[in-house]
Amino acid sequence: MIVGERKPIGEIIGNLKAFQSVLILACGTCVTVCMSGGEKEARELAALLCLKGFTAQARVIERQCEPEFNLLLQEEIASYEVLLSLACGIGVQVLADGFPGKSVLPGLNTTFMGAPIRQGVWEERCSGCGDCTVHHFGNVCPITRCAKSLLNGPCGGSKGGKCEVKPERDCAWQLIYDRMNAQGRLEELLSIQPPKNWSSSRYGGQRKMFREDVTL
Amino acid sequence: MSLLEEILRKGFFAVTAEVGPPKGTERSVIEKKCLQLRGYVDAVNITDNQTAIVRLSSFASCLIARECGIEPVMQMVCRDRNRIALQSDFLGACALGIENILCLTGDHQSMGNHPQAKNVFDVDSVQLLSIFHNMCEKKVFENGENVKGEVRAFLGAGENPFADPMEFRVYRLAKKIKAGAQFIQTQAVFDVEIFARFMEEVRKMGLHEQAYILAGVIPVKSLQAMRYMENEVPGLVIPTHLLRRMEKSKDPKEEGVKICVEIIGELKKIEGVRGVHIMAIAWESIVPEIVTRSNLYPRPSREVE
Numbered sequence A: 001m002i003v004g005e006r007k008p009i010g011e012i013i014g015n016l017k018a019f020q021s022v023l024i025l026a027c028g029t030c031v032t033v034c035m036s037g038g039e040k041e042a043r044e045l046a047a048l049l050c051l052k053g054f055t056a057q058a059r060v061i062e063r064q065c066e067p068e069f070n071l072l073l074q075e076e077i078a079s080y081e082v083l084l085s086l087a088c089g090i091g092v093q094v095l096a097d098g099f100p101g102k103s104v105l106p107g108l109n110t111t112f113m114g115a116p117i118r119q120g121v122w123e124e125r126c127s128g129c130g131d132c133t134v135h136h137f138g139n140v141c142p143i144t145r146c147a148k149s150l151l152n153g154p155c156g157g158s159k160g161g162k163c164e165v166k167p168e169r170d171c172a173w174q175l176i177y178d179r180m181n182a183q184g185r186l187e188e189l190l191s192i193q194p195p196k197n198w199s200s201s202r203y204g205g206q207r208k209m210f211r212e213d214v215t216l
Numbered sequence B: 001m002s003l004l005e006e007i008l009r010k011g012f013f014a015v016t017a018e019v020g021p022p023k024g025t026e027r028s029v030i031e032k033k034c035l036q037l038r039g040y041v042d043a044v045n046i047t048d049n050q051t052a053i054v055r056l057s058s059f060a061s062c063l064i065a066r067e068c069g070i071e072p073v074m075q076m077v078c079r080d081r082n083r084i085a086l087q088s089d090f091l092g093a094c095a096l097g098i099e100n101i102l103c104l105t106g107d108h109q110s111m112g113n114h115p116q117a118k119n120v121f122d123v124d125s126v127q128l129l130s131i132f133h134n135m136c137e138k139k140v141f142e143n144g145e146n147v148k149g150e151v152r153a154f155l156g157a158g159e160n161p162f163a164d165p166m167e168f169r170v171y172r173l174a175k176k177i178k179a180g181a182q183f184i185q186t187q188a189v190f191d192v193e194i195f196a197r198f199m200e201e202v203r204k205m206g207l208h209e210q211a212y213i214l215a216g217v218i219p220v221k222s223l224q225a226m227r228y229m230e231n232e233v234p235g236l237v238i239p240t241h242l243l244r245r246m247e248k249s250k251d252p253k254e255e256g257v258k259i260c261v262e263i264i265g266e267l268k269k270i271e272g273v274r275g276v277h278i279m280a281i282a283w284e285s286i287v288p289e290i291v292t293r294s295n296l297y298p299r300p301s302r303e304v305e
Helices: A009-015 A039-051 A067-071 A074-078 A089-098 A172-182 A186-190 B003-009 B027-037 B058-067 B083-095 B125-137 B166-179 B192-204 B223-232 B240-248 B252-269 B284-293
Strands: A002-006 A021-027 A055-061 A082-085 A103-106 A108-118 A121-126 B014-019 B043-046 B072-077 B100-104 B154-159 B183-188 B212-217 B273-278
Touching: A009 A039, A021 A039, A039 A055, A067 A089, A082 A089, A089 A103, A172 A186, A172 B166, A186 B166, B003 B014, B003 B183, B014 B027, B014 B212, B014 B284, B027 B043, B027 B058, B027 B284, B043 B058, B058 B072, B058 B083, B072 B083, B083 B125, B100 B125, B125 B154, B125 B166, B154 B166, B166 B183, B166 B192, B192 B212, B192 B252, B212 B252, B223 B240, B223 B252, B240 B252, B252 B273, B252 B284, B273 B284
Parallel strands: A021 A055, A021 A082, A082 A103, B014 B043, B014 B273, B043 B072, B072 B100, B100 B154, B154 B183, B183 B212, B212 B273
Antiparallel strands: A002 A108, A108 A121
């Protein structure tokens, strides 16, 4: 899922300085599941902003990343000065595209594509490089989970299974080694991974997908 | 052929040291360190923005070192340059006669003085070695296009026998050698026992016959410095008996030199160790004494057979 974190309240209020009435728009997908931009969080934020003197109301849009869902709230949106989106960065942009004359502010920082590893803890898993090869690495992505994106083994700073850059982070290569070892596949780690073709990643610029078979 | 390569090929026990460029433009800093080392080491490694702190470039510092009459080993890390820039600088080094190149991954930028920087890591050290190896041997760039002109280098890599997962270290070394590393400089050895076990694995795989392995050592000035390295430098293992020796010593500097000389003595006896790499960080002046007391002075010169 896409994981997000609500912006600090001070920053949100600062961004709202020029406005009086604000419609807070939660998103019913990823950010609801990661408990940062769902209905509950939107209502809490609305209550808080009312206390601070704003006219604030909370609404949920099922999927802000799809324009049709945003248009359902057209009338209500028209009666507020500003929209505060609690969706991920995609939702904010799609919402703004649907109402180009409207002020739209982000209420979340989109942090990463990841997974909950236990209650209240999420971890990044994918960088969206556009050329998945996790199966070569015991299904632990070194591009995302190694701080240096190393493809040919651990750097010299792996200690006790932890990363030298952040000791609370697992060393991806320790995880890769352990899993490949358990599967009896260590031999595979001996082959040299050639330089990666990054042209399918974001380094090639904005990406677009076109599928003729599903177009109308 | 570089002097370092020639010395190793002829079977002499090689000695290299390290010089870190200054955080500024004073070339005298490099000159002073190089003049202290000249005659006592076969080559000096010039670090490439080590610990991710901005310093005078390795490339420029290598040229300064050479002007001081000392052969440089140009360190190149993958943190700050992509394959375009790395290949370009490699061509530059070849054109200017910098013959020894050490390919490293590089410390993460968050450990340095510009932690907000974006990193590159387009390629890793193994891939960098294979790119340079192919430029030398097959005369092709990473993309397969032809390289014009003479491309020749003595390619090296680092290896840390003390980092985890330890069982994988010798395999990583094998990958580096397979990729094109001709010499290896290891992380500093304090625990000779662990290192000897690593070398045993190296010999089992025959790697000591495929690349020249130089064991790293660090002379330590004080107990505090030793504790700092034990706690703050990832992948450095310092046995407690050495900490105790430093603690008890009335002359910690002398004790540090003694320990270093003893370790070199033990390393010389390990089959497959072809030299030492002395990393006297901010204590370059002690290197001549260590080399002399280790019976590694005088160094072989080009004329000496």
